[in-house]
Amino acid sequence: MKNILLPTDGSTPALVATVKAVEMAKQRGAMLVILRVEEQAPMVGIERLAESSALMRPEFQDGVQYAQELAAENKVPTKVIIREGSVAGEIIRTANEEGSELIVLGTSSLRGLNRLYLGSVAKTVVGQSSTSVVVIKPSAEEIKNALSMVKEVxxxxxxxxxxxxxxxxxFRIGVYLFAAYVIGYAAFILAGSYAKDMFKAAMLGMNVGTVSGIVLILATIGLAIGFNWYAGRTEEAS
Amino acid sequence: MAEIHPLSLAIFIAITLLTLAISIYAGRRVRTAGHYYVAGGGVRWFVNGFAIAGDYLSAASFLGITGLVAFAGYDGFIYAIGFLAGWIVALFLIAEPLRAIGKFTFADALTSKFKSRKIRLAAAISTLVVSVFYLIPQMVGSGSIVGPLIGLDYEIGVVVIGLLVVFIVATAGMVSTTWVQFIKGFMLLIAVIALTVGVLVAAGMGPFEFIGNIISSNITLPSGATVPGETFMAPGMKYKDPLDFVSLAMALILGTAALPHILIRYFTVPKPADARKSTVIAIIVMGIFYLLILFLGLGAIYFFNQGITGALNPADANLTAPLLAQYIGGDVFYAVISSIAFATILGTVSGLIMASAGAIAHDIYAEVLGHKSSEKRSLLISKGTAIGVGLIAIVLGILSKGQNVAFLVGLAFAIAASANLPALMCTLFWKRTTENGLIYGILAGLISSIVLIVISPTMMGPDALFSLNNPGIVSIPLGFAVTMGVSMMGEGSAANSKTEQRRAEPEE
Structure with missing residues (x-):
């Protein structure tokens, strides 16, 4: 099946490119290959934040999800690829591997220092790709349109x-663990309020109250780590 | 007036400059309301985890609980356990679903189901009340510790902290707030670990041996009275009325996950899974913190009983942690711990001002009153509101000088648990919730908890109409009952357009 490659990072230009790419894929009866590249370049958080704001990345948006939902609405089949590495390089490599007939990407038209700092992925891809590239330079109207669709979604x-x-x-398991914890906490508080003498009994060289308090704190940490490990494994599996 | 401590002042200035530099650097690129309120939603979970800890661990936790353990033993420790327990609600029930429906503010999450201005207004008011009640003690705390620690006057302390926070939130909003909270969370963790190691090394005992030693010896309290260690390390030193304590414990566990300045941190990460992961990081950081704070408090009373009277100040429990640091590590350590206490206030106050500014500028001005404006203008309005809230905080801080406002934090938790939690839980998990249910539920929780506080012994003295200091045990069930009761009643009348609106939603 023919396919169109859509690299997206959730930035506003990428959303506009998504709208165009879905349109094109529908017209041509092609599949939409949605690519997200996670950069490996070690970036400290503050750089990442600064970049997000320079690219006007909408606060809530996962570009991949947006593309999937938009494509689903238009009955365009999709395939999602997530890669790690340099953005331009991975786009070109994916286009070759997937045999894409077209790459559609947005460019952020950065000005001034931002341009110097971030460079242009689109420029590199156009220069080095053997596949045809459609570069979308979003107009104000198109941005508005793309963002309004985000709101609908x-x-x-x-x-x-x-x-x-x-x-x-x-989540169900989380609720059970929560119930178990609340019972433990309630027992601890009620015993500490109405059965104070029990808390004074000696235990492990300390007393019952201190030991159970320490155990409760450690149990909180343990539950959190254990649940996260389980949830992470489940998410990876799906 | 206390004399100036040059070293504390120098480290404090260094932290201040670092904070300003981060704010200016981060502020250059903040262009839209999305960046301003939730840092573009691009904060990584690890950073957010530390920032949550930095947001939550206020001066009340660090200075307050250390002092409470030193002065009231086991009852102080129970406080620490309660503060941590609330995070279990956040982890298992709130974090992930909330991230899926929220945008900028707590009210955004509640209006995800019904596009209702009334719900938004109720939620915004409740956000403001909770945040202001939380904010006043922070400002008073900053003013009253600035004298002994650095040697500045109360008013100067409040103004300096206030202006600094205004600068942080006005430059880059959540971006700079995130970094201040991250750095603070990290420093606080290092501080309690260093102090704990210091206490155990100076005492020459292992951790359990140390606690055992306290239990088996007689303890001379800062007030001069002597009690057996086993009484000191059992409940009842501070909380005499068990029912009052149960009420406080309820407010702590149920209020944490409904504090607006905490909830907005969840909107700064990209995905629901990140919200969960950051909660886990926060629980690890705070769990270690609340466990070790026991050793700080006990360390102070232990050295006090060894004849080192400088290890705490009988007149001011809040100075316990810095004085303990001075005994263990000398003036340098004292200065470092004092400065961390300031950073602590900065981080928490920034979060509170962000939550309040969001409620005013985003919820009330833009959404309820319908003043939609361009990104640039709404960003300007948001910043202006943050500055306004910050200046009001300074005024409130100065006006409250000398007032005992510590109970306001407990009240903030109780209001959050009574007004916000029922609304949030029902929006997330109960399909039959109606618009009116949410509105009346929020108002009932808000009003009942405030009224019960006004007629409590704290406010009215021994002749109070209501015998408990913390309203949670009455107002939290009331909040849930009203939210659910009104929702179920509303369902009966078919003419209710809100019900139709609900039915119009696709059923699964």
Whole structure:
């Protein structure tokens, strides 16, 4: 099947490119290959934040999810690829591997220092790719349009998004663990309030109250780490 | 007036400059409300985890609990356990679903189901009340420790801290707030570890042996009275009324996950899974913190009983941690710990001002009153509001000088648990929730908890109409009951347009 490659990072230009790419894929009956490249370059958090704001990355948006939902609405089949490495290099490599007929990407038209600092992925891809490249330079109107679609997607999702989370087995297990913890905490507080003498009994060279307090804190940390380990494993598996 | 401590002042100035530099650097690129309120949603979970800890561990936790353990033994430790326990609610029930529905503020999350201005207004008011009640003790704390620690007057302390926070939040909002909280969380962790090691080394005992030693010896309290160690290390030194204590414990566990300045931190990470991971990091950091704080407090009372009267100040429990540091590591350590106490206030106050500014500028001004404006203008309005809230905080801090405002933190937790938690839980997990249910639930929780505090012994003395100091045990169930009761009643009347709106949603 023919396919169009859409690299996206969730930035505003990428969202506009997503709208165009879905349109093109629909017209041509092609599959949309959605690519997200996670940069390996060691970036301290503050650089990442600064970059997010320079690219006007909408606060909530996962570019991949946006592309998937938009494509689903237009009945365009999709495939998601997530790579690590240098952005331009991975785009070119993926286009070759997937045999894409077209790469659609947005350019952020950065000015001044931001341009110097961030460089241009689009420029590199156009220069080095053997595949045809469509570079989208979003107009103000197109940005508005793309962002309004984001709002639609989001407006529809809250209830669904919560359900997707609360329906997982992982969340159910979390609720059980929560119930168990609350029972333990309540027992501790009630014993400490109404059965104070019990807390004075000697235990492990200390007393029952101190030992159970320390155990409760350690149990909190242990539960958190254990649950996270389990949830992380489940997420990877799915 | 206390004399100036040059070393403390120097380290304090260094921290201040570092904070300003971060704010200026981060502020250059903040262009939209999204960057301002939630740092573009691009904070990594590890950073956010430390920032949550830095947001939550206020001066009340660091200075307050250390003092409480030194002065009231086991009851102080129970406080620490309660502060940590609330995070279990956040981890298992709130973090991930909340990230899925929230945008900038707590009210955004509640209005994800019903696009209701009334809900938004109720949620914004509750956010403001909780944040202001939390904010006043922080400002008073900053003013009253600045004298003994650095040697500045109360008013100067409040103004300096206030202006610094205004600068942090006005330059880059959540971006700089995140970094201040991250650095503070990290420094606080290092500080308690260093102090604990110092206590155990100076005492020449292992951790359990040390606690055992306290239990088996007679303890002379800072007040001069002597009690057996086994009484000191059992409940009842401070909390005489068990029911009052149960009420406080309820407010602590249920209030944490409903504090607006904590909830907004969850909107700064990209995905629900990141919200969970950052909670786990925060629980690890805070768990270590609350466990070790026991040794800080006990260390102070132990050395006090060894004849080192400088290890605590009988007149001011809040100075316990810095004085302990001075005994263990001399003036340098004292200066470092004092400065960390300031950084602690900076981080928490920044978070509170962000939450309040969001409630005013985003919820009330832009959404409820409908003043939609361009990104650039709404960013300007947000910054202006943050500055306004900061200046009000300074005024409130100066006006409250000498007042005993520590109970306000407990009240903030109780209001959050009574007004915010029922609304949040029902929005997330109960499909039959109605618009009116949320509105009346928030108002009932808010009003009942404030009224019960006004008629409590703290405010009215021994003749109080309500015998408990913490309203949680009454107002939290009331908040849930009203939210659910009104929702179920509303369902009965078919003419209720809100019900239709709910039915219009696709059923699964």
């Amino acid at each position: 989001i407006a529809e999702t809250p209830a669904k998004a919560v359900r997707t989370i609360t329906r997982t087995k992982q």
